[in-house]
Each structure stands twice: as structure tokens, then as C-alpha cells.
Amino acid sequence: MSTDAPDGEGERQPASEDExxxxxxxxxxxxxxxxxxxxxxxxxxxxxxxxxxDPNTVYAIDTPPPTVSGSLHMGxxxxxxxxxxxxxxxxxxxxxxxxxxxxxxxxxxxxxxxxKELDIRHQDYERREFQQLCREVCQExxxxxxxxxxxxxxxIDWGNTYKTIEPRVQRVSQLSFIDLYEQGREYxxxxxxxxxxxxxxxxxxxxMEDMEKGAHFNDIAFELTGDxxxxxxxxxxxxxxxxxACVSVFVHPxxxxxxxxxxxxxxxPIFGHEVPIIADDRVDMEKGSGVVMCCTFGDQxxxxxxxxHDLPLRVAIDESGTMTDLAGDYEGMSTDExxxxxxxxxxxxxxxxxxxxxxxxxxxxxRCDTPVEFRVSKQWYVEILDHKEEYLExxxxxxxxxxxxxxxxxxxxxxxxxxWLISRQRDSGIPFPVWYCEDCDHEIIAEKExxxxxxxxxxxxxxxxxxxxxxxxxxxEDVFDTWATSSLTPLINAGWDWDEDAEEFTMSKPxxxxxxxRPQGHDIISFWLFHTVVKCxxxxxxxxxxxxxxxxxxxxxxxxxxxxxxxxxxxxxEVLAEYPVDAVRFWAASAAVGDDFPYQxxxxxxxxxLLRKLWNASKLVNTLAPREPDEPEELEPIDRWxxxxxxxxxxxxxxxxxxxxxxxxxxxxxxxxxxxxxxxYLEIAKEREDNPSTQYALRTAHRTFLExxxxxxxxxxxxxxxxxxxxxxxxxxxxxxxxxxxxxxxYDADLExxxxxxxxxxxxxxxxxxxxxxxxxxxxxxxxxxxxxxFADAIANVMHVADLExxxxxxxxxxxxxSIDLDYSQVGPQYGEKVGEIDAGIESGDYELxxxxxxxxxxxxxxxxxxxxxxxxxxxxxxxxxxETESAVVIVE
Numbered sequence: 001m002s003t004d005a006p007d008g009e010g011e012r013q014p015a016s017e018d019e020x021x022x023x024x025x026x027x028x029x030x031x032x033x034x035x036x037x038x039x040x041x042x043x044x045x046x047x048x049x050x051x052x053x054d055p056n057t058v059y060a061i062d063t064p065p066p067t068v069s070g071s072l073h074m075g076x077x078x079x080x081x082x083x084x085x086x087x088x089x090x091x092x093x094x095x096x097x098x099x100x101x102x103x104x105x106x107x108x109x110x111x112x113x114x115x116k117e118l119d120i121r122h123q124d125y126e127r128r129e130f131q132q133l134c135r136e137v138c139q140e141x142x143x144x145x146x147x148x149x150x151x152x153x154x155x156i157d158w159g160n161t162y163k164t165i166e167p168r169v170q171r172v173s174q175l176s177f178i179d180l181y182e183q184g185r186e187y188x189x190x191x192x193x194x195x196x197x198x199x200x201x202x203x204x205x206x207x208m209e210d211m212e213k214g215a216h217f218n219d220i221a222f223e224l225t226g227d228x229x230x231x232x233x234x235x236x237x238x239x240x241x242x243x244x245a246c247v248s249v250f251v252h253p254x255x256x257x258x259x260x261x262x263x264x265x266x267x268x269p270i271f272g273h274e275v276p277i278i279a280d281d282r283v284d285m286e287k288g289s290g291v292v293m294c295c296t297f298g299d300q301x302x303x304x305x306x307x308x309h310d311l312p313l314r315v316a317i318d319e320s321g322t323m324t325d326l327a328g329d330y331e332g333m334s335t336d337e338x339x340x341x342x343x344x345x346x347x348x349x350x351x352x353x354x355x356x357x358x359x360x361x362x363x364x365x366x367r368c369d370t371p372v373e374f375r376v377s378k379q380w381y382v383e384i385l386d387h388k389e390e391y392l393e394x395x396x397x398x399x400x401x402x403x404x405x406x407x408x409x410x411x412x413x414x415x416x417x418x419x420w421l422i423s424r425q426r427d428s429g430i431p432f433p434v435w436y437c438e439d440c441d442h443e444i445i446a447e448k449e450x451x452x453x454x455x456x457x458x459x460x461x462x463x464x465x466x467x468x469x470x471x472x473x474x475x476x477e478d479v480f481d482t483w484a485t486s487s488l489t490p491l492i493n494a495g496w497d498w499d500e501d502a503e504e505f506t507m508s509k510p511x512x513x514x515x516x517x518r519p520q521g522h523d524i525i526s527f528w529l530f531h532t533v534v535k536c537x538x539x540x541x542x543x544x545x546x547x548x549x550x551x552x553x554x555x556x557x558x559x560x561x562x563x564x565x566x567x568x569x570x571x572x573x574e575v576l577a578e579y580p581v582d583a584v585r586f587w588a589a590s591a592a593v594g595d596d597f598p599y600q601x602x603x604x605x606x607x608x609x610l611l612r613k614l615w616n617a618s619k620l621v622n623t624l625a626p627r628e629p630d631e632p633e634e635l636e637p638i639d640r641w642x643x644x645x646x647x648x649x650x651x652x653x654x655x656x657x658x659x660x661x662x663x664x665x666x667x668x669x670x671x672x673x674x675x676x677x678x679x680x681y682l683e684i685a686k687e688r689e690d691n692p693s694t695q696y697a698l699r700t701a702h703r704t705f706l707e708x709x710x711x712x713x714x715x716x717x718x719x720x721x722x723x724x725x726x727x728x729x730x731x732x733x734x735x736x737x738x739x740x741x742x743x744x745x746x747y748d749a750d751l752e753x754x755x756x757x758x759x760x761x762x763x764x765x766x767x768x769x770x771x772x773x774x775x776x777x778x779x780x781x782x783x784x785x786x787x788x789x790x791f792a793d794a795i796a797n798v799m800h801v802a803d804l805e806x807x808x809x810x811x812x813x814x815x816x817x818x819s820i821d822l823d824y825s826q827v828g829p830q831y832g833e834k835v836g837e838i839d840a841g842i843e844s845g846d847y848e849l850x851x852x853x854x855x856x857x858x859x860x861x862x863x864x865x866x867x868x869x870x871x872x873x874x875x876x877x878x879x880x881x882x883x884e885t886e887s888a889v890v891i892v893e
Contacts, residue, residue, distance in 0.1 A: 020722040022622060026615040028580030032715040036153055042731045044738065045091070045155040047098040053511040058098065059090040062490050062515040062545055063156075064528065065102030065164060067109045068138045072148045074554040074562065074599065075521065077572045081588040082551050082662065083519045084154040088711035089657045090516075091155065092741040098512055100160040100493050101149070105138040107164075107482035108199055108367060111428050113137060122427050127456070134428040135165070148572075153581050153714050155737065162492055164485045165430065170452035172492050173485040174433045176535060177422075178445055179505070180382060185538055186422075188443065190378045192296075192303045193421055197321025197335075198370035201425040202379050204481060205418045207527075208363045208372060215362075217288070218343055219354040222249065223267045225274060229260045234353055236288030238360065240346065241338040242295040243268060244327045245316035248275045250305065252283035255290050269351040270342065271328065278309060297374035300417065317373055319425075380423040380432065380478070384534055388413050394533050399547040401660040402594035405522060412526040420534065422484040429479025435460040439470035448498040487531035490515050490544040505539065515545040522550045522594065549660050552596040559598050570599050582713040583607030589666040589712055610670065611716050614709065617678050618720045621702045624685050625695035627724065632692045638794040639697035640747055641754030642681050645672070646701055647744035648751065653708060654741065666712060673705055680758045683765065684798045687776075704742045750790060752887075757791035759885035760784055764799045767883055767892055776800055779892060783880075785810050786888025811878060811889055817849065818873040820856065827867050834859060 020031075039045065063083060066076055087099040111122060114130075114137045122130050142163070149156065162169055180186045193202040215238045223232050235249070249266050251258045262279045275293075282301060283292055294305045296313050305311065316326045323330045323338045330338040346352040362371050384391070392413050400406045423432065431454050433446035444460045446453045455475035464471050488496075493515075495508030507513055514536075520528055529548060536544035555561060556568040575584060586607030591597035635643070649672045656665040681701075688694040703725070710717045718736050726734035764782065768775055778800045785807040788795065796804040820842050828835055837859040841847050847858035854865035876882035880893035 020719045022615070022619050022720065022723050026611055026716065026719075028582065028611065028715065031719045032153065032581050035715050035718050036150055038731060039153075039155070039735075040150055040158060043157075043159065044731045044735055045087075045097075045099060045157050046159050047096065047100075047157045049509045049511070051508070051510055053096065055511045055513075057094065058096040058511050059087075059094055059517075060098040060493070060512040060515040061087060061100070062493065062518045062532075063100055063102065064520045064524075065104040065162075065486055065489065066145065067107065068103050068105040068113065068141050068145070072145065072572050074570055074572055074575075076149075077152060077575075077584065078554050078588050079519065079521060079551050080149065080152060080154050081585050082549065082593065082660075083517075084152075084156075084585075084714075085589065085657070085662050085711050086517060086519070086549065086660065087155050088714065088737060089741070091737065092707070092710065092739060093654070093657075097155075098160060098493070099154075099156050100162070101146075101156045101158065102162045102164065102489065102492075103138070103142050103145070104482065104486050105134075105142065105163050105165045106169075106429055106480075106485055108201070108424075108426060109482075110134050110138050111426060113141070114428075125427075127427050131428045138163075138165075151576065151581070153585070155714070160493070164482070165428075167452055169485065169488075169492055170430045172488055172496060173430045173480060174446065174451045174453070175448060175496075175498055175505075176484070176488055176491075176539065177433065177480070178448060178451075179539055181445060183538065185383050186380060187383065188378060188380050190376060192306070192374045192376050193379050194418075195319065195373045195375040195377075196365040196368065196370055197317075197319065197373055198368045199365060199426075200319050202375075202377060202421055202423060203365055203372070204421045204483075205416065207366050209366045210361045211364045211369060212359055213362050213371070214357065214359055216343075217354075217356045217358050218346075218352065219289070220269060220346055221351045221353055222269060222293075224261070225265045225267055228264045233258065233261055233266075233291050234289045235291050235293050237293065238358070239295075239298055239339070240342045241323070241327075241330070241335050242298050242316060243293070243342060244271050244323075244330075245295040245297075245314040246273075246275055246293045247296055247311045247314055248294045248305065248309065249277045250280045250283050250292050250294055251277060252285045252290065253279040253281055255283070255285050258289075258291055261291065270345055270349060280305065280309075296376070299374065303374060313376060315376070317375075319375065321370075321373065379421050382420040382422055382484075382534065384420050385416060385418075387534075387538075388416060390537065391530070391533055394537050394543045397543045398545065401547060401549045402592070405525065405548070405550040405594055408522065408525050409530065412530060420531070422481045423478040424481050425477075426479050429482070430485055431455060431479050432476040434476040435473040436476065437465035437468060437470045438472035438474050440465060440468040442467035444473060449500050483527055483531045484535075486528060487535040490532065490536055491539065496539070513540070513544070514542055516547065518545040518548040520548070520550060522552060525550065550594050552591065552594055555596050555598045557598050557600055559596075562599075575604070579604045579608060580611060580715070582611055582715050585712055585714075586610060586666070589662040592663050593660050610674070611713065613674060613678060614705075614713070614716060615720070617673075617682060618702065618706075618724065620682060621698050622724065624682075624689045625698040627699070629692065629695040629699055631696050634693075635697065635747075636691070636693040636794070637749065637790045638681075638684060638754070638757070638798075639693045641749040641751065641757075641791070642677070642697050642701060643745065643747040644749035644751060645676065645754065646704055647747050650704065650708065650742050651744050657711070662712075669708055669712075673709075676758065677701060677705065680762060683775075684761065684794070687798045700745075706736060707739060707742050710736050710739075750787075753787045753789050753791055756786045756885070756887040757788045757795055760786070760788060760795050760888050760890055761798055763883040763885050763888075763890050764795075764801075764892070767881075768799075778802060781805070781880075781893040783807050783811070783891040783893070784888055785890075786885075788888070807889075811876060811882070811891060813882070813889070814875050814877065815872050816875065818871045820847075821869045821871070822863075823867050823869070827863070830867075831861065834861065838863070 061083060087097050091097040111134060114134045115122060117137050196203050217236050217238060218240050219234050219236050221232045221234055246268050251261050261277045264277045265274050266277055267274050294302050296306055297303050314326055316324055317335060318324050321335050323333045325331050330341055364371050392410060395406060395409045433453050435444040435455050442465050444462055447461045460473050490513060494513040496505060499506045532544055562569045583604050587603040590603050653665050653669055685694050685698055706717045706721055721736040765775060768777055781803040782801045783805045788806060792804055792806055841858035847856060849856055856863040856868055880891045883890040
């Protein structure tokens with residue numbers, strides 16, 4: 001009798017809507033929906049805060065708030081499932097777990113979603129009207145997202161949720177700004193900033209990424225004025241549209257070929273204005289002609305030259321990426337249009353010397369893939385460059401899973417060149433709590449007790465400027481960068497706030513901070529993780545979490561990144577419509593944390609088979625053992641061995657789950673459950689169903705397996721647990737997910753001898769099957785050579801062996817060479833025409849294998865062991881048939 005489903009039993013069959021039952025086949029669709037609803041309705045995973053709790057007894061997860069920008073994708077499904085593995089394990093292991101949920105509805109993604117959903121442009125609405133539309137659209141998507149997240153069966157505390165735009169969070173975000181301002185960690189400055197023309201806002205360094213784009217290298221002639229040593233020189237550029245913004249030309253001081261240009265004046269082609277030629281060692285002499293123009297601004301180096309040489313400002317491109325009046329005839333064109341028009345006119349005027357197609361790396365805004373510009377504007381910054389070493393040290397204090405991800409964090413910090421720009425020119429977001437004196441531009445900061453405030457509608461906290469006495473104020477129109485708020489999630493969840501009476505910052509849930517785990521994707525280490533470290537470190541002086549678990553990305557079956565343009569996206573809705581949630585969770589545990597891995601249906605199919613295996617094994621245990629068998633005074637060897645193996649597996653699994661090694665834990669548990677328990681032990685138990693020792697071992701193992709599988713397969717384990725062991729009752733008292741995690745019970749047995757005994761039983765079962773004998777057929781005599789001490793009787797009883805002999809000496813087995821396979825890719829070039837003689841010698845057996853030296857002597861040659869492979873076969877010449885296992889030799893007479 002197999003533990004696999006008989007015909008028809010694996011089909012989804014109707015289950016009771018109200019009562020958990022093992023009758024019929026497993027119906028995941030009905031079961032999963034029922035438990036998801038009950039877990040939420042009965043608040044099974046609610047966290048009860050108590051400031052007096054010992055922080056070491058609370059496990060708090062700083063969960064990533066997903067951007068409200070559309071539907072659930074495979075990354076959400078995968079990442080949140082990994083978080084849930086940790087939450088469910090820790091809840092059983094330690095008891096108190098905070099697993100909150102948030103929505104990041106404060107950002108440009110939400111604005112774009114609103115525009116797309118309503119087919120509108122934000123420019124056509126008053127600011128408050130558009131903000132309200134954003135709130136309404138986000139609320140609809142959040143409700144849908146919540147429903148889908150609950151459909152994944154994640155053990156989230158839905159009573160602990162937040163939105164990054166809600167008033168409570170706005171207060172925390174504005175408090176953060178004021179605290180950093182008062183510490184002197186923030187400043188407002190008119191300076192070149194990274195700008196996205198598409199989004200029409202300043203962005204920070206972290207929001208840029210490199211992209212390969214096609215372009216042209218244009219060799220353009222510049223004339224020299226006055227009594228110059230030559231008439232012209234050539235500059236190579238990919239951005240001729242910046243020529244009207246040219247303010248100087250640079251030559252490297254070691255460039256002997258172009259030293260004669262230094263100190264001269266160049267006339268800009270077409271536009272006619274004149275600029276100085278200056279020596280500077282930041283020029284790349286290997287690029288183009290070695291002579292470069294400096295425009296305000298083309299890239300970071302232009303900014304450095306502008307600041308170092310106090311150059312004038314010429315703004316040729318506005319905030320929308322359109323040419324300004326400085327561009328003359330090209331005013332109103334986009335940069336792309338102006339580029340082509342200017343090149344054409346340069347050619348007509350005789351200034352274009354050459355044009356070459358190239359592919360090069362440009363920096364784009366990661367939100368929209370638009371190449372960034374650099375514009376001078378007044379922006380707010382958080383000072384971070386002077387604390388880079390502190391942030392590195394904070395990273396070193398955390399445990400990283402996997403450890404290699406710390407390198408990404410370290411490289412990001414080491415490569416920082418800008419302070420953190422936190423102001424954005426958007427319509428929807430959290431406003432800066434700031435007004436400015438209209439006369440002297442002095443900053444007026446809101447009072448902490450008044451927060452949250454909106455300067456566009458609220459009055460400043462003063463009637464006159466403390467700096468100059470002016471009584472007219474201008475409200476700050478900019479809003480915070482999204483990451484300036486989402487970086488505060490540990491403080492938001494810990495209830496960080498300003499205590500007016502005590503005049504200090506406090507936390508209403510201090511037992512949570514620092515958090516135990518920050519889970520997130522590797523793509524936002526430089527966004528969310530780094531900025532959280534910055535904010536929390538500056539506010540509290542502490543690292544915000546003890547450990548960080550970095551998950552990889554889900555790829556398609558060809559290991560390529562999923563994208564709409566490639567048409568290779570796998571939609572979670574489609575996957576969940578075809579496979580049980582628990583099967584999807586089984587798939588999510590298939591890769592090591594941190595690794596990108598492919599979506600493969602075979603893993604989902606394997607998960608679905610496992611659910612049926614667990615279901616059918618549970619039904620079989622129910623027929624073989626009473627629900628609460630008495631513990632015998634002494635367990636028989638085979639039963640004690642099973643429980644000792646289970647102790648060993650439990651100890652190993654616990655260590656793996658504590659280290660977030662979900663894939664290792666899943667595979668270890670599946671192998672032990674499927675192979676050892678189902679395929680081997682249950683077959684033994686069928687022959688011993690009236691044995692009290694076996695009944696006790698069966699029930700003990702079954703309970704433990706359900707508890708061990710619970711973090712991975714929450715629905716099926718809850719259904720079986722409730723159907724078999726609890727019956728009616730509140731889930732607060734009966735849920736398997738609130739039980740204590742199993743601990744080794746101290747069963748002692750010779751594990752190796754038991755393993756060998758199981759191998760022998762499996763070999764004899766296979767022997768009977770191959771010889772078309774029933775499993776209960778008698779075998780007259782069997783001899784075993786192997787360590788099976790204490791298990792001989794169990795083997796004989798289970799396999800109906802009349803006479804079982806344990807041999808002290810190995811049977812006479814002859815090992816013969818079955819074949820010698822040459823590596824012709826090496827042998828051919830080395831031995832040439834003699835390969836035929838070598839082959840003939842091997843074929844005729846005229847060769848010598850020297851095991852000690854590892855060489856083959858044939859046809860007068862000695863072949864080293866890396867040139868051939870030997871296959872050997874073992875034969876038994878005595879009476880009976882030989883069966884071999886990994887650890888034993890079995891003779892069936």
C-alpha cells in the first residue's frame with residue numbers, strides 16, 4: 001500500500017465549508033480560502049505591545065512597504081513569502097512577533113498611477129485637487145493589494161498597518177526633518193542638482209542607473225581669436241545641443257600637443273560667444289581630441305569645473321528638457337530635436353569634421369529611463385558625506401544574509417559623491433514644514449507640537465521674521481523625497497514621537513527597536529536600506545536592525561529578467577489560479593536567499609505532489625494509530641531510531657531557519673519526510689499497526705512533521721492539525737501556528753545502523769516487486785553484511801524473512817573492469833596514430849591497471865589517470881542473488 005493518492009484521490013474534491021476533515025482528497029481551493037479568512041477574522045497573528053517587554057523576547061520585522069503603483073508581481077509574492085517563513089518560524093520558536101504591513105503611497109509612482117488610471121495630467125489640476133485624486137486611486141489599489149496579500153496566507157498583523165502619506169506618518173517624517181535640521185545635518189542650497197526632465201523634479205544620486213544608448217561622436221571645429229598660434233582645434237562631443245551653454249574649454253597640463261591653446265580664447269561655432277581655454281588635470285587626454293568643452297551642465301565633471309574655476313552660468317535647457325532662449329534659433333526644441341538640428345547647421349557652416357555612431361553608457365532616472373540633466377536650483381539636502389565611515393560601521397554591526405550583500409552596501413557608500421537631496425518638485429507628497437521670510441529668505445520651521453502641517457494652507461508659527469522683522473512669508477512648495485519617509489519605517493512602527501512634556505523623542509513601543517530583521521530585495525540596498533541606516537542612526541545613535549535578509553529576483557525559465565518589453569512576465573494571479581498557495585510557497589523556498597532564480601513550473605508541481613503526500617500520509621497514520629497512544633515503557637529499536645532521526649532533523653532544521661537558509665531547510669525536511677518517513681517507515685508501520693511502540697512513534701513523528709512543515713505550508717498543516725488533533729475551538733488556543741516549535745526530545749539510537757537497516761528493507765521490497773512477489777511474501781533465508789546491530793529482528797519481521805543472518809565477513813564478491821573509456825580530446829593530440837593500438841589493447845584485455853600509481857599501461861605507453869575513466873562491476877558467485885545498497889550487501893537465498 002502506497003502513501004501516494006490512489007486513482008481519483010488526488011483530484012480536488014468538495015470539502016466541508018465549515019469543518020476541517022481528512023475525508024476525500026485534499027481540496028486546496030476551499031481549504032486555503034477558509035483559513036485565510038479565519039486567520040484574519042480571529043486576528044491570530046496580532047501583536048500585543050507592552051513597553052515593559054524584554055526586547056530579546058520580541059521578534060520584530062521591518063517589512064518593506066510596496067509602492068502603490070499597480071498589481072502584485074512575482075517579486076512581491078516571492079519576497080513576502082520569505083518574510084513569512086521567518087515570521088511563522090520565529091512565532092513558534094520564540095512567541096512574540098511583530099509582522100506589520102505598509103503602503104508606500106507617497107511618491108512619483110503613485111502620481112503616475114493616478115494619471116494613467118484617470119487619463120489625466122497633473123498640470124491640469126490644482127495641487128490639492130490632484131492630491132485628493134491620488135489618495136482615492138491609491139486607496140482602491142491598496143484594498144486590492146491587501147486582498148491579494150491575504151490570499152498568500154502571510155501571517156501579517158493587519159492591525160499594524162500604515163501608509164506613508166497618512167497624517168501619523170507625515171508627522172514622523174516632518175519630525176525627522178526638524179530633528180536633523182536642529183542637529184545641523186540639513187541645509188538648503190542653490191547648487192547644481194541631478195534633474196529628470198520627464199518627471200520635472202530633482203532626484204538623488206541613488207535614483208540614477210546606467211543604461212546603454214546609441215549616440216554619435218561629433219568632431220566639431222572651434223576657432224581661436226586674436227593672434228593665436230593656430231586657427232582652430234577640434235572637440236569631440238556626444239551632446240552638441242549643449243554648445244550654447246559652453247562657458248570654457250579645458251586642456252590637460254601634461255598634454256604637450258595642445259599646450260599652445262592654454263590661455264587663448266575660443267569662439268563657439270554658430271553661437272559666436274567667446275570662452276577661455278584653461279589647463280586642468282581632470283581632463284581625460286585619451287578621450288577624443290584631448291580638448292573638452294565645459295557646459296553648465298553636461299555631467300558631474302562640468303559641475304566640478306564650474307565650482308573650481310568660478311565659471312559663469314549659462315542655462316540652455318529648462319526643467320522639462322526644452323531648449324531655452326539662450327539657444328537662439330533652437331529655442332523650444334527638445335534636446336533630441338536640437339541635437340540633430342545643431343549638427344546639421346554645424347555641417348552646413350563647415351564646422352563638422354566627422355560623425356561616428358557609438359554606443360555608450362548614460363545615466364538615467366531609474367523611474368522612467370530618461371537621461372538626467374544637471375540644473376542649478378535651490379534644494380534641501382541631508383549631509384551624509386562626512387559620516388560615510390559611521391554608516392559603514394553601522395553596516396558592519398548588522399548580520400547580513402547572505403553575507404556577500406554587505407559588499408554592495410559598502411561599495412555604494414564608498415562611491416557616494418553627493419549629499420542626499422531630499423526635496424522634490426511634485427504635486428503629491430509630504431510637505432516640508434518650512435516657510436521663508438519674503439524679505440530675507442530666512443527659514444521659519446514649524447513647531448513640533450503642530451505637526452503635521454502644510455505651509456500652503458497653514459500659517460507659520462511666527463508673526464514676524466526673527467532675522468529681519470519682516471511680516472510676509474512664502475510657503476515652501478516642495479515635498480519630501482519618497483525615501484526620506486520610507487527610510488523611517490522602524491521608527492514609524494516603534495511609535496517614535498516627540499514628547500512635549502519631557503522635551504525629548506520617545507517610542508511608544510520601545511521593545512521593538514532595534515528591529516530584528518530588515519527583509520528586502522538586493523536592488524534597493526542603496527535606496528531603502530542605506531537611507532534607513534542614515535535616518536535611524538542620526539535620530540537614535542543606533543543601528544535600526546540586527547540583521548538584514550536580502551532576497552534575489554525571480555527570473556523567467558531562461559534565467560532572464562522578467563519585463564513587459566520582453567513579454568516574459570509571469571503573473572501571480574495566473575500562477576495562483578492554477579496551483580495551491582502552499583505549492584507556490586514550496587517553490588519560493590527553492591533558492592538560497594540572495595540569489596536570483598528562475599520561475600519553473602516543476603517546482604510548483606513538486607509542491608502540489610508534496611501536499612497530496614502529506615495529506616495521504618496523515619490519513620494513513622489515522623488508520624494505523626490512535627490519536628493519543630500511550631508512551632510504552634521502552635520503544636523498540638526501529639521506532640526509537642525514527643524518533644532519534646527526527647531529533648537530529650529538528651535540530652538541523654532549527655539552525656537552518658535561524659540562519660534564514662530556507663532552501664536547505666525545505667530540502668532537508670522533504671527528503672526526511674518523503675523518503676524516510678513515507679517510503680520507508682510507513683511501509684514498516686503497516687506490518688506493525690497493532691504494536692504500541694510503533695503507534696506511539698507514528699503519532700509523535702506525525703505531530704512533529706506538521707509543526708516542522710507549518711512555516712512552509714501553513715494551510716494544509718492547519719487543516720490537518722485541526723481535523724486530527726484539535727477539533728472545535730478558538731484559533732488562539734488551537735492553531736498549529738501558535739504552538740511551540742519542536743525541540744529534540746533526546747531519543748538515542750545508532751543512527752547509522754538504523755539507516756543501513758532501512759536500506760536493507762528498501763532493497764528487499766524492491767526485490768519482491770521486481771520478482772512480482774507480494775510484499776508480505778515469505779523469504780526463506782537472507783544474509784546481510786553491514787552494520788545493522790539491533791535492527792535484525794525488525795528487518796526479518798517487516799520483510800517476512802524466516803532466517804536472517806548478519807554476516808561478519810563480506811561475501812566473496814569479485815570486482816571486474818567493465819569498460820575503460822578514453823578521453824579522446826586529450827589522448828588523440830597526445831598519442832596521434834598510436835590511438836588505434838591503445839584501443840586494440842584495451843579491447844583485447846592486453847593492458848595493466850596500476851591502482852597505486854593510477855596509470856594505464858597499454859601498447860607500450862603509460863596513460864595518466866586523467867586520460868581515462870574505469871567502470872567496474874561487482875559480481876557474486878555464491879548461492880542466491882546479491883543486492884547492494886550504499887552501506888550493505890544483501891544475499892537472498
